[in-house]
Amino acid sequence: MTNQRAATALIIGGGVGGPVAAAALARVDVEPVVLEAHSGPADQLGAFLTLAPNGLAALRAVGMVERVRAAASFATTRTEFVNGAGRRLGLLGDESHLPPELRSVTITRAALQRAVTEAATDQGVRFEYDKRLRGYAEEGAQVTATFDDGTDAAGDVLLGADGIHSAVRDGLSPDGPHPTYTGLLGIGGFVPAADIPPTPPETVRMVFGSRAFFGYQCAPDGRTFWFANLGHSERSREEIAAHGDEAWRAHALDLFDGDLPELTRIMEAADPAQFRPLGTYDLPSLPRWHRGRVGILGDAAHAVSPSSGQGASLALEDALELARQLSRHDPAAALAAYESARRDRVERIAAVGRRRGTQKAGSSHPVALAVRDVSMRIAFTLIGRFGSQRWITDYRPDVADASRGRS
Known part of the structure; x- marks a missing residue:
């Protein structure tokens, strides 16, 4: 960015993508503040998820992977698929070729959120809680956000990392598609x-x-x-x-x-x-992820079905790409470049997740189940032999080119 002073970024949402985006932006001389609606990190969250190699690579790029791995429950490097009778349909996920820090782990969402929040705080990121977004307005070279507690905040760019029911997205596209x-x-x-x-x-x-x-x-x-x-x-x-x-x-x-x-x-x-x-x-496609100095990332921009196994990892990729583009361009151009760089990939993965989800409901017809099992056995064999899903997990986001030379 070309301003003489340090640029500032308001990040709405302190879940997973928000803290990582803040850490990535700090590495490219953008001053972030994370504004979260709740009173603190949501330790009560009970769900768990798997972080894939591409997501772990994003965490490595911002110095968080060791802390997150320490908070994980266990490694999950292989997936065995069976039918209801226990007959194997496929086995995928050999990660022995990867460095240990990039091998998939299962982690509770609460532990992940706590780990990235603490890591970002240790890196100097500022968090403010009880800041529920009421609205925002772009005026000249700044965006001003207003909150339910009557306060406001101004920055050079505003980023919505506020999840599938994003208030920032509603402001960008009030008549746009819903989840x-x-x-x-x-x-x-x-x-x-x-x-x-x-x-x-x-x-x-x-x-x-x-x-x-x-x-x-x-x-x-x-x-x-x-x-x-x-x-x-x-x-x-x-x-x-x-x-x-x-x-x-x-x-x-x-x-x-x-x-x-x-x-x-x-x-x-x-x-x-x-x-x-x-x-x-899911929210596979939106007409826009940005307008002017306002943009969205993670589930706010492209919620994918849990069947994809990529929701959190894609948000982490977004965070790094945003930092990379904001290190090169003024906000409006940076957000346009970010969307251009990310849209095709996430929409392809969203489509994969939705296809996988349609196979989960089962059937009352034995013939349909038999056809499903045969087709899935063939599909898993082809994936294992030709690595047709490696385009998802081999992706390596980085901010090194933008932050090179920084201590």
Whole structure:
């Protein structure tokens, strides 16, 4: 950027992408402040996710990978796919060629958010909490954000890292597309112990059941991490709560009746609250990710289905690309260049995630299940042989070219 003084960036949202974007911007002489609606890092978040090599590479570029790996629950470098009877459909994910710091890990969302927040704070990033965005206005060479507590803040650029229900995105495109329900409800959590054979080391088992989808991995400490995707019509949070956790539990147990007995044992050991589902949504394409000095990243710009396994990693890639472009251009040009550099990749990955999601609902027809299993076995064989998914995980974002020479 060409200003004589240090440029400033307002980052709305202190989840995962916001702190990493702030750390990346600080490395290219942009002064960031992260403004978060909640009163602090959301330690109560219970979901977990896998960070892929491309996401870990982004964290390495901003000096956070060691802290995040230390906070992770376990390594998840392989994925075994089986059908409801336990017959293997494929095994993917050999990462032995990668340096250890880039091998995939499973981490709770709360632990990840805490790790990146602490790392960014240690690098000098400023956080302000209880700052729920009310609106923003661009005036001349600055953007001013206003908050529900009556305060405001001004900067040279405003970045929305505020998730799938982004207030910044609503300001950019008030009439734009809304998140789309994928047809799946998600449940899951952790059980302290379950009477099941352990999964192979560093391997998550994905079960394409007869009527629903289940994933689980046994942790070294004895816990089992599990989740399930249930095909279902869309329900509001109020409707989901009104149905009752025990009713959802009975529904899940019924869907997996007749599949691998391990699945039932895991669910029988789980707390009923883990069966209260959340709808899964994606946002595969928006008409714009920026306008003037305002831009969006992560789920605010391109929420992908959890089936892609790339939601967090794509947000981390965005953060580095934003820093790279803001080191080269004035804000409006930088945001346009960022969108141009990122859009094709994330929309391709969003499409992959949605295709994978359509295979999770199962079928009541045995012939349809048999066709599914054969087609998936062929697909996994081809992926394993030709590495057709390496274009996703081999991506290596970097800000080194922009920050070279800095201490």
